[in-house]
Amino acid sequence: MSNNALAISNISYDYGNQAALNAVTFAIAPGQFFGLLGPNGAGKSTLMALLTRLLKPTSGDIQVFSRSLSAQPSAIMSDIGVVFQQSTLDLDLSVLQNLNYHGALHGLSARDTYIRVSDELHRFGLQNKRHARVRELNGGHRRRIELARAMLHRPKLLLLDEPTAGLDIESRAALNRHVRQLCEDHNIAVLWTTHLIEELETRDPLLILDRGTTKALGQADTLLKEHNCDNIGELFALLTTPSEAVA
Numbered sequence: 018m019s020n021n022a023l024a025i026s027n028i029s030y031d032y033g034n035q036a037a038l039n040a041v042t043f044a045i046a047p048g049q050f051f052g053l054l055g056p057n058g059a060g061k062s063t064l065m066a067l068l069t070r071l072l073k074p075t076s077g078d079i080q081v082f083s084r085s086l087s088a089q090p091s092a093i094m095s096d097i098g099v100v101f102q103q104s105t106l107d108l109d110l111s112v113l114q115n116l117n118y119h120g121a122l123h124g125l126s127a128r129d130t131y132i133r134v135s136d137e138l139h140r141f142g143l144q145n146k147r148h149a150r151v152r153e154l155n156g157g158h159r160r161r162i163e164l165a166r167a168m169l170h171r172p173k174l175l176l177l178d179e180p181t182a183g184l185d186i187e188s189r190a191a192l193n194r195h196v197r198q199l200c201e202d203h204n205i206a207v208l209w210t211t212h213l214i215e216e217l218e219t220r221d222p223l224l225i226l227d228r229g230t231t232k233a234l235g236q237a238d239t240l241l242k243e244h245n246c247d248n249i250g251e252l253f254a255l256l257t258t259p260s261e262a263v264a
């Protein structure tokens with residue numbers, strides 16, 4: 018039995034007769050920041066949908082902390098925090114209302130919700146925004162609220178699908194630093210999905226996906242040596258199909 022936070026074995030998914038993922042295999046250790054890098058159409062969102070049970074794999078197995086997602090879905094979902102590419106906050110509710118609702122959905126008592134919401138708002142530097150309506154906040158604040166919400170039930174695995182979508186460069190870098198700190202401080206495993214090479218570092222474990230197929234898997238610095246590349250951008254360009262060439 019493995020000690021991985023997430024273990025994906027030979028996962029495939031077809032939309033009708035179109036293959037979106039083809040026998041993808043990788044694992045993330047507890048506390049690890051893992052980068053899933055792929056151009057448009059690589060299959061990143063499809064994988065995220067499989068991990069959150071919005072879709073069922075055509076074949077293959079997904080294990081979270083050594084438990085099969087298909088066999089024990091409810092127990093496993095409480096170990097997972099998710100931020101989707103598109104915001105799922107209610108814009109007309111306040112920050113507190115959005116977070117309190119999530120606490121209730123996870124069966125937290127009012128007292129626990131109060132304490133955890135205060136902790137998370139503090140962690141993300143959002144205490145002074147608690148009564149603001151989400152609609153009034155900028156993109157960077159909204160993304161931090163989504164992360165705070167994803168952390169509320171204390172997951173041990175965070176699934177982040179292009180979490181910096183729509184943010185400016187500074188906010189993107191700040192969010193990326195913040196999540197890396199969460200990994201270090203709280204031993205949270207993170208799947209960070211992106212098509213932006215600057216969000217990944219050479220020390221990161223990395224999967225490069227292109228049109229549903231694994232093009233590279235391993236520590237980024239090792240992959241750079243293997244492929245004789247100077248940086249992740251060069252590696253990405255070497256192994257993937259430019260977005261405009263994807264039908």
Ligand SMILES: Nc1ncnc2c1ncn2[C@@H]1O[C@H](COP(=O)(O)OP(=O)(O)OP(=O)(O)O)[C@@H](O)[C@H]1O
Nearest residue numbers: 032035037055056057058059060061062063064212
């Ligand atoms: N609902 C669907 N029906 C049919 N094909 C789909 C559907 N959703 C995605 N696809 C196809 O599956 C493949 C993978 O798409 P997916 O959205 O998972 O990629 P992605 O890496 O998330 O891309 P992006 O960065 O553009 O979101 C693409 O060829 C896409 O056209």
